[in-house]
Amino acid sequence: NAGVTQTPKFRVLKTGQSMTLLCAQDMNHEYMYWYRQDPGMGLRLIHYSVGEGTTAKGEVPDGYNVSRLKKQNFLLGLESAAPSQTSVYFCASSPTYTEAFFGQGTRLTVV
Amino acid sequence: TQLLEQSPQFLSIQEGENLTVYCNSSSVFSSLQWYRQEPGEGPVLLVTVVTGGEVKKLKRLTFQFGDARKDSSLHITAAQPGDTGLYLCAGAGGANNLFFGTGTRLTVIP
Numbered sequence: 001n002a003g004v005t006q007t008p009k010f011r012v013l014k015t016g017q018s019m020t021l022l023c024a025q026d027m028n029h030e031y032m033y034w035y036r037q038d039p040g041m042g043l044r045l046i047h048y049s050v051g052e053g054t055t056a057k058g059e060v061p062d063g064y065n066v067s068r069l070k071k072q073n074f075l076l077g078l079e080s081a082a083p084s085q086t087s088v089y090f091c092a093s094s095p096t097y098t099e100a101f102f103g104q105g106t107r108l109t110v111v
Numbered sequence: 112t113q114l115l116e117q118s119p120q121f122l123s124i125q126e127g128e129n130l131t132v133y134c135n136s137s138s139v140f141s142s143l144q145w146y147r148q149e150p151g152e153g154p155v156l157l158v159t160v161v162t163g164g165e166v167k168k169l170k171r172l173t174f175q176f177g178d179a180r181k182d183s184s185l186h187i188t189a190a191q192p193g194d195t196g197l198y199l200c201a202g203a204g205g206a207n208n209l210f211f212g213t214g215t216r217l218t219v220i221p
Contacts, residue, residue: 033209042199043154043211050207058208090153098142098203102153
């Protein structure tokens, strides 16, 4: 039972570098989300998608872009990484925008 | 600024004690969920409440949704060390999004 898989699990970037985080789900869920988790901040919604080909901004979208070309995949891109983007990133999927199922997270450090 | 505020932020209690965690917002939600997260893992859903005033029980955990659907509480009876973790509430918004609270970190001391 794969569920939600995030790639990579850890990454160190230099300021200004770009990268893409991949989220894949095998549950045929319509809704997918990207969150970041910082100490004492809970989870903050970056972007989300309500179906293949759709994306929408969440609470903290600046500095990130997303794409949902296939239903099972949701990509999060950082075009020019900044130290403020050091965080743990979680992807989640949901059949009904409730009951979210989460991946294991990606720990990103920007130096 | 997060839509959902949780209190307390940290809670350390002895095994066997009871506790209540609160989740408050000025917004109305169509449903509210509670999750538990352990170190190095993603959050795991505990319960979803949908109707104002609804009460759900999961073994020693009791969840209540406020009448106005703006707040919720989680009560744990006779806490055990296995209850240790980060408890997060999440509200389903009108635009098919899902917002999380600030979290309550619970430590149960044996």
